[in-house]
Each structure stands twice: as C-alpha cells, then as structure tokens.
Amino acid sequence: MTRIVRILCVALLTITGLGIASAPARADDKCDRRIHQAEDKLRDAVQRHGEDSKQARKRRHELEEAKRQCGDHHDMDHHDMDHHDQH
Numbered sequence: 479m480t481r482i483v484r485i486l487c488v489a490l491l492t493i494t495g496l497g498i499a500s501a502p503a504r505a506d507d508k509c510d511r512r513i514h515q516a517e518d519k520l521r522d523a524v525q526r527h528g529e530d531s532k533q534a535r536k537r538r539h540e541l542e543e544a545k546r547q548c549g550d551h552h553d554m555d556h557h558d559m560d561h562h563d564q565h
Contacts, residue, residue: 523536
C-alpha cells in the first residue's frame with residue numbers, strides 16, 4: 479500500500495510541475511495573440527480611415543496598452559529575432 483501511495487504522489491507532483499511549467503508559455507501566447515490582433519486592427523484602421531484618423535489613433539493607443547500590459551518580453555523577443563536575422 480505504501481509503495482502505491484508513493485507512486486501516486488510522485489505522479490501527482492510530476493503532473494503538477496508540468497502544469498506550472500507550461501503556464502508562462504500560455505501567458506506569452508495570449509500576449510502575443512493580443513498584440514497581433516491590436517496590430518491587425520491598427521493596420522485596418524489606417525487603410526480605411528487614414529494614418530492620422532481618430533480611429534487609427536485609438537487603435538495605436540490600444541496597441542500600446544497591449545504591449546504595456548504584456549511587458550517588455552515581447553519587445554525583447556522581437557529584438558532577439560531581428561538581431562538573429564542580421565547575422
């Protein structure tokens with residue numbers, strides 16, 4: 479009985495650890511998706527209403543807000559990718 483309990487405890491800890499380890503990746507995916515959606519909406523607003531329209535200004539503000547809420551990791555990821563492309 480004790481051996482079965484140990485095996486179950488180890489399995490539970492392993493599953494919990496895997497779930498916790500994947501949480502930041504899901505948060506990053508959510509941030510990336512939100513930023514890309516904001517970029518698409520900005521591009522659409524500029525095409526439909528012009529670069530200096532109130533719609534474009536609103537979408538720029540929403541994009542900046544999404545980037546701010548997601549933190550600097552997004553900018554660093556793109557910087558690293560840009561740096562990699564140059565070499």
